[in-house]
Amino acid sequence: MNIQSVLELIGxxxxxxxxxxxxxxxxxxxxxxxxxxxxxVTAIGGGSLRDVLLGSYPLVWVQDVRLLYxxxxxxxxxxxxxxxxxxxxxxxxxxxxxxxxxxxxxGTEKAIRLGFSAEVAVIMGxxxxxxxxxxxxxxxxxxxxxxxxxxxxxxxxxxxxxxLVLYDLxxxxxxxxxxxxxxxxxxxxxxxxYNLSLPKFGRHPKQL
Amino acid sequence: MNIQSVLELIGxxxxxxxxxxxxxxxxxxxxxxxxxxxxxVTAIGGGSLRDVLLGSYPLVWVQDVRLLYxxxxxxxxxxxxxxxxxxxxxxxxxxxxxxxxxxxxxGTEKAIRLGFSAEVAVIMGxxxxxxxxxxxxxxxxxxxxxxxxxxxxxxxxxxxxxxLVLYDLxxxxxxxxxxxxxxxxxxxxxxxxYNLSLPKFGRHPKQL
Amino acid sequence: MNIQSVLELIGxxxxxxxxxxxxxxxxxxxxxxxxxxxxxVTAIGGGSLRDVLLGSYPLVWVQDVRLLYxxxxxxxxxxxxxxxxxxxxxxxxxxxxxxxxxxxxxGTEKAIRLGFSAEVAVIMGxxxxxxxxxxxxxxxxxxxxxxxxxxxxxxxxxxxxxxLVLYDLxxxxxxxxxxxxxxxxxxxxxxxxYNLSLPKFGRHPKQL
Numbered sequence: 001m002n003i004q005s006v007l008e009l010i011g012x013x014x015x016x017x018x019x020x021x022x023x024x025x026x027x028x029x030x031x032x033x034x035x036x037x038x039x040x041v042t043a044i045g046g047g048s049l050r051d052v053l054l055g056s057y058p059l060v061w062v063q064d065v066r067l068l069y070x071x072x073x074x075x076x077x078x079x080x081x082x083x084x085x086x087x088x089x090x091x092x093x094x095x096x097x098x099x100x101x102x103x104x105x106x107g108t109e110k111a112i113r114l115g116f117s118a119e120v121a122v123i124m125g126x127x128x129x130x131x132x133x134x135x136x137x138x139x140x141x142x143x144x145x146x147x148x149x150x151x152x153x154x155x156x157x158x159x160x161x162x163x164l165v166l167y168d169l170x171x172x173x174x175x176x177x178x179x180x181x182x183x184x185x186x187x188x189x190x191x192x193x194y195n196l197s198l199p200k201f202g203r204h205p206k207q208l
Numbered sequence: 209m210n211i212q213s214v215l216e217l218i219g220x221x222x223x224x225x226x227x228x229x230x231x232x233x234x235x236x237x238x239x240x241x242x243x244x245x246x247x248x249v250t251a252i253g254g255g256s257l258r259d260v261l262l263g264s265y266p267l268v269w270v271q272d273v274r275l276l277y278x279x280x281x282x283x284x285x286x287x288x289x290x291x292x293x294x295x296x297x298x299x300x301x302x303x304x305x306x307x308x309x310x311x312x313x314x315g316t317e318k319a320i321r322l323g324f325s326a327e328v329a330v331i332m333g334x335x336x337x338x339x340x341x342x343x344x345x346x347x348x349x350x351x352x353x354x355x356x357x358x359x360x361x362x363x364x365x366x367x368x369x370x371x372l373v374l375y376d377l378x379x380x381x382x383x384x385x386x387x388x389x390x391x392x393x394x395x396x397x398x399x400x401x402y403n404l405s406l407p408k409f410g411r412h413p414k415q416l
Numbered sequence: 417m418n419i420q421s422v423l424e425l426i427g428x429x430x431x432x433x434x435x436x437x438x439x440x441x442x443x444x445x446x447x448x449x450x451x452x453x454x455x456x457v458t459a460i461g462g463g464s465l466r467d468v469l470l471g472s473y474p475l476v477w478v479q480d481v482r483l484l485y486x487x488x489x490x491x492x493x494x495x496x497x498x499x500x501x502x503x504x505x506x507x508x509x510x511x512x513x514x515x516x517x518x519x520x521x522x523g524t525e526k527a528i529r530l531g532f533s534a535e536v537a538v539i540m541g542x543x544x545x546x547x548x549x550x551x552x553x554x555x556x557x558x559x560x561x562x563x564x565x566x567x568x569x570x571x572x573x574x575x576x577x578x579x580l581v582l583y584d585l586x587x588x589x590x591x592x593x594x595x596x597x598x599x600x601x602x603x604x605x606x607x608x609x610y611n612l613s614l615p616k617f618g619r620h621p622k623q624l
Contacts, residue, residue: 020409033362034355035409040331048261053464055473057263065327079409119481123456134555139342141351143557147450154449201436201451201495228617241570242563243617248539256469265471273535287617347550349559 003174007181008047008060009070011102014095016043016074019136021082021092032079038136039075043067045132050107050124056114093192100129101184104156105177108163118164125160126153151191154198159184211382215389216255216268217278219310222303224251224282227344229290229300240287246344247283251275253340258315258332264322301400308337309392312364313385316371326372333368334361359399362406367392419590423597424463424476425486427518430511432459432490435552437498437508448495454552455491459483461548466523466540472530509608516545517600520572521593524579534580541576542569567607570614575600 019042020035030038044061051059061067107128111121130146130153137144146153163180171179190196227250228243238246252269259267269275315336319329338354338361345352354361371388379387398404435458436451446454460477467475477483523544527537546562546569553560562569579596587595606612 030355030409031406032409033359033365033406037354037361052260052468053475053478055475059261059263062261062324062328065325068327068331082409116478117481119484120478123484138346138554139352139355141349141557144555146453147446147555151449153453154447157449198447198449201446201448201498238563238617239570239614240617241567241573241614245562245569260468267469267471270469270532270536273533276535276539290617346554347560347563349557 003177005064007102007177008106009067011099011106012043012061012067013070013074013077015046015099015103015132016040016071017078017081018092018096018099019043019132020075020078021095022136022140035079036072036075038139039078040071041139042132042136043071043074045135046103046128046130047107047132049131050110050128053127054111054114054116054124056110096133097185097188097192100133100152100156100188101159101181103132104129104159104184105163105180108160108180109177112164112167121164122157122160125163126156129153129156151187151196151198155184155187155191158187211385213272215310215385216314217275219307219314220251220255220269220275221278221282221285223254223307223311223340224248224279225286225289226300226304226307227251227340228283228286229303230344230348243286244280244283246347247286248279249347250340250344251279251282253343254311254336254338255315255340257339258318258336261335262319262322262324262332264318304341305393305396305400308341308360308364308396309367309389311340312337312367312392313371313388316368316388317385320372320375329372330365330368333371334364337361337364359395359404359406363392363395363399366395419593421480423518423593424522425483427515427522428459428463428477428483429486429490429493431462431515431519431548432456432487433494433497434508434512434515435459435548436491436494437511438552438556451494452488452491454555455494456487457555458548458552459487459490461551462519462544462546463523463548465547466526466544469543470527470530470532470540472526512549513601513604513608516549516568516572516604517575517597519548520545520575520600521579521596524576524596525593528580528583537580538573538576541579542572545569545572567603567612567614571600571603571607574603 016039020039022038022042044059044067048059048061051057061071104125106125108121108125110128111124112118116124134144134146136142159180162183163176166176166179224247228247230246230250252267252275256267256269259265269279312333314333316329316333318336319332320326324332342352342354344350367388370391371384374384374387432455436455438454438458460475460483464475464477467473477487520541522541524537524541526544527540528534532540550560550562552558575596578599579592582592582595
């Protein structure tokens with residue numbers, strides 16, 4: 001079992017948690033089946049979209065059934081953690097940040113290994129990370145997380161580009177992987193802490 | 209023409225009806241093209257998602273153009289039935305229940321026949337049944353049906369599991385198919401009649 | 417570089433513009449990354465869905481990275497045009513109309529060339545054209561454009577059918593292509609100008 005598999009498992013676990021927790025965080029009421037469904041879609045949505053767009057079959061979770069049990073474990077953990085999460089609102093954001101960082105680099109790496117271009121690899125890395133959450137938000141009628149104000153998908157894109165640069169420089173693979181993941185986490189946490197955001201689109205310079 | 213094809217045709221027909229009827233049921237106004245579009249997406253959405261996730265090409269309706277005419281017939285029927293549906297609100301739910309029951313087992317069986325695992329077959333059966341309706345609800349800006357209170361996707365999952373158990377026990381295939389379909393219909397109708405629901409997720413036991 | 421590639425590039429460019437402009441047109445605030453993301457999804461969404469449903473890999477933009485730079489150019493143009501767009505509300509609709517007309521015929525032609533049936537080709541042409549916009553509207557929590565009152569997807573379907581009729585009649589290919597594109601543009605612009613719409617679905621004749 002290589003490091004990519006392990007990190008994909010961890011990412012899947014925290015995404016399943018974040019998906020199920022999102023239900024509570026948003027003040028909506030779902031039964032446990034609905035919460036599990038959302039946890040499942042959050043966990044597999046981004047990677048599935050990536051694989052479908054690349055035509056890379058079978059999908060990761062279709063081939064490796066362990067992922068389904070990891071997701072189930074994540075959902076159960078989310079249910080157990082739930083009373084604490086109400087008090088510790090940041091827990092959800094931390095899990096989500098870890099999830100997007102891991103999934104970005106796992107997705108970027110997969111696209112590169114399959115022989116796709118750097119541009120496609122960056123997009124696929126970003127999609128792997130954010131599209132599960134976008135589906136979660138669309139299913140719960142929320143405005144997708146990547147259009148709210150903090151830096152989110154852009155942090156993933158920056159990390160994917162860093163990965164490709166380090167990869168081109170010929171750095172050792174695990175170092176490359178780890179550095180890119182940490183880079184995304186740091187950008188995202190700084191953006192959350194200092195409420196950083198990108199300039200608005202189409203705002204006339206004089207209006208600023 | 210085998211029984212699976214016949215049941216897929218019937219399921220497609222009732223799903224197309226339920227999709228087009230949903231427009232009226234929800235008090236929204238669509239032109240007939242928009243209603244047909246929603247009927248079409250409702251009818252083919254779940255099965256298409258299943259086949260795309262499995263990488264099973266060509267999709268059923270791409271290969272078998274008759275399905276498109278069945279969908280058209282379902283939409284025309286929905287238009288003709290429309291004045292009665294306003295009075296008979298349950299008609300919509302009955303068609304929808306028949307549709308999800310048939311599609312669950314058709315989808316589960318297809319995944320098993322293609323050699324996928326039992327876990328994947330259960331998910332694909334459930335997706336075949338509910339994802340058309342989820343797409344319908346997303347297109348019409350509704351909260352997806354599977355997150356409203358009654359037992360819905362969970363009934364499909366229970367039926368898919370029953371199918372796999374009976375299949376493993378070696379029962380005759382048509383019996384297995386029919387028993388699982390009826391099982392889903394019964395659970396769903398009981399849930400509607402007695403307003404049954406599953407426990408809420410994350411509710412602290414002491415809060416109950 | 418054949419005519420289909422050129423028209424696909426133009427269609428992609430105007431769709432990227434329309435996607436990014438939609439953000440402003442709808443009075444929502446997005447940062448430039450979010451606007452770019454929506455422009456990108458609008459531009460590639462319909463064609464990607466078509467190719468995924470047909471199982472035609474690799475996807476156009478995955479294979480031809482130039483499309484990504486065309487999209488980027490479209491988004492930058494949209495940003496530059498932005499102050500004018502506020503005054504010229506119709507600009508958005510013109511770009512969108514050009515985009516759906518080109519994408520409908522490009523999509524219809526592709527499906528026919530790949531050997532699919534006429535019915536499937538019409539649906540795929542229509543999906544190529546409108547599904548990018550549907551995804552854009554779902555991401556921004558809007559009611560999808562094709563369910564608002566003017567003739568929209570139905571114009572695309574009419575154009576796709578015209579293409580197939582002219583194609584069957586054996587007309588020269590570029591003439592067929594151009595005539596069908598212009599047909600869609602004319603229908604759509606007439607519908608906008610005279611506020612044309614199709615009959616409502618399910619309205620009892622006596623109610624009219």
